[in-house]
Amino acid sequence: MLRALVCSNSELSFLMEAHDGLSAAIAKRAGFKGLWASGLSIATSLGYRDANEASWSQFVDVVERIVDSTALPVLVDGDGGFGNFNNARLLARKLRQRGAAGVALEDSCFPKMNSFVGERHPLADVNEFSGRLRAVKDTVGEDLVLVARIEALIGGHGMDEAILRAHAYADAGADAILIHSRTSSADEILSFVSAWQNRLPVVIVPTKYFRTPVSAYRDTDISTVIWANHSMRAAMAAMRQVCNEIMAEEGVAGVEPRIATLDEVFALLEYDELARSEARYLVSR
Known part of the structure; x- marks a missing residue:
């Protein structure tokens, strides 16, 4: 079900944030067809900062509650995989065991810091992060949708770097690309989509550019919009x-x-x- 939502450009799909079983059940009742297990929201609900302060095992336990509370597919915000390629494939294997449908890994350095805190975060080496993606793909195969999240734009490293990384991550086996931005308009996101030319489906998180109408995404090759932290912030x-x-x-x-x-x-x-x-x-x- 998640693969049909994320990996198809035939119709724009939406994933709603969940950080526990209650928020997942409410999202399902509202009509959402898939969920985003948000790292920020889960950490906040546990009383931690979104800086890998919660352990991967605490995180996986919460994901299990989210999965159990609904029959909806859950795409999990896996940060950078909680370490190197060994940690990333362990995380992916545990998420598969707990019933998750997919995992998004970001090319940040461990321990990560939330994308909206601070300026110009360092990025993981392209080859090293590609190795993490390959390790995950070798471990879970097609059982989990693997989304590669690119932090180049939000970290201030520019469009060329974002496109270079997107190609590398596609070659490493990613099923979709999540491109992130901290600007208040969707211009650089739409520029990325145009330059990317639909090699893999594109997922976006319009937390900062929330005023952009959804029609702008329907008119492009964007496959999925994630409403990433709104239930937690509302609560x-x-x-x-x-x-x-x-x-x-x-x-x-x-x-x-x-x-x-x-x-x-x-x-x-x-x-x-x-x-x-x-x-x-x-x-x-």
Whole structure:
């Protein structure tokens, strides 16, 4: 299912961020056909910074919760693979075991720093990162969709470097290219797509250039748009507001009309099915 979404240019597809089982279930209920297990959002939900502070095993445990909560395919933000080629293929093997459908690896150095923090991040050597991609592909084959994420533009290394890396990563076995940018317009992304000429499907993450209409992506060869951290940021804003109000008012009457009811919680997580199952079990006994 993920390969059909990401590796086809016939129709623009969308992946919604999830950072736990609840956010995954909400995204499914909203109608999304695939999920993005965001490194930033998962780290934040665990109380860590997006700088490889959470271990790969903690990360994989969360991905398992996301996979288990829905039947949707999950593309996992694997950062740089948590180390060298050995770490990357171990991560990929564990993600396959936990039911992930794909992994995106970025050409950053370990430990990575979030792309939007700081300036001109160093990039991994092209040949070394290509080796990481090959190791992953040799390990999981076609079982996982392998997306190569290029940080050249967001790191200030220019278009020529981005195109050079895209060709190298395609040769290394990537199924798709994720091109990232920190500019407030999509101009350099669209320039990359034009120069790339559709050798592999292109995935984008319009976190900073969010004002660009989706029609601009439909008119190009972009295959997939990832809404990369919006559930986590929405939850953070809502929880902050509710906590501040409860603290100030020393009560919850004011917030009750604006938060989910318990019936909504029960419906989302299918408590009714649990009750029916329990009833059937008791009758069978």
